[in-house]
Amino acid sequence: MNRQKRTAIFHRLKTANPAPRTELCFRTPFELLIAVILSAQATDRSVNKATERLFAVADTPGAMWALGEPRLKEYIQTIGLFNTKARNIIECCRILLERHQGLVPNNRHDLEALPGVGRKTANVVLNTAFGQPTLAVDTHILRVANRTGLARGHTPRQVEDKLTRWIPKEYLQDAHHWLILHGRYVCTARKPRCAACVIYDLCEFEDKAAYARN
DNA sequence: AACTCGGGGCA
């Protein structure tokens, strides 16, 4: 896919998603970190429902550490993988308190050293909390990039590298959300809504015609 | 690169 076509795709996704932002609810870098850890393999709606009550009780590493793992589980038990996530979050809080003065680190190395934080979560925090030009490739972006032909490469890292290379830095932060929202509401995993897609004519998805008739 | 982990939600 040539650059002109990719640019056209981004322009249309931008127009279709004015004022793009994360759908996770948070007020501080710490709340964002916790929300993103919880959102792994879970829907953001179920995460928001849990964090609304959790953050009212504990919105700092100190408070969440004091809350303790058993009581933390009570707040997040409606979220998938909550046992592992509760253990990781308590350990995260301990590390933040011991090594980072209770602050969320603003660099990849320290973020990825936290349990339950991988490349994708680190990129979201760097992008959304600290305004750094990173692209967090999740299942949505991976699917959209490969299916449309925007950036083929079946591993998340390949797609991240390709997209990061050609998207202008000043657009990288918003482009992340344009892609996510497109993947979530239009280019869905199971029954993509090709009939309503704003980049239909530019998309290289082999089966788009079949779904456009739905 | 492939596999495992391990629950909720939704068609």
Place this chain on the structure above:
DNA sequence: TGCCCAGAGTT
């Protein structure tokens, strides 16, 4: 029920 969800960690 089966498949997917704003993945991470291990082999």
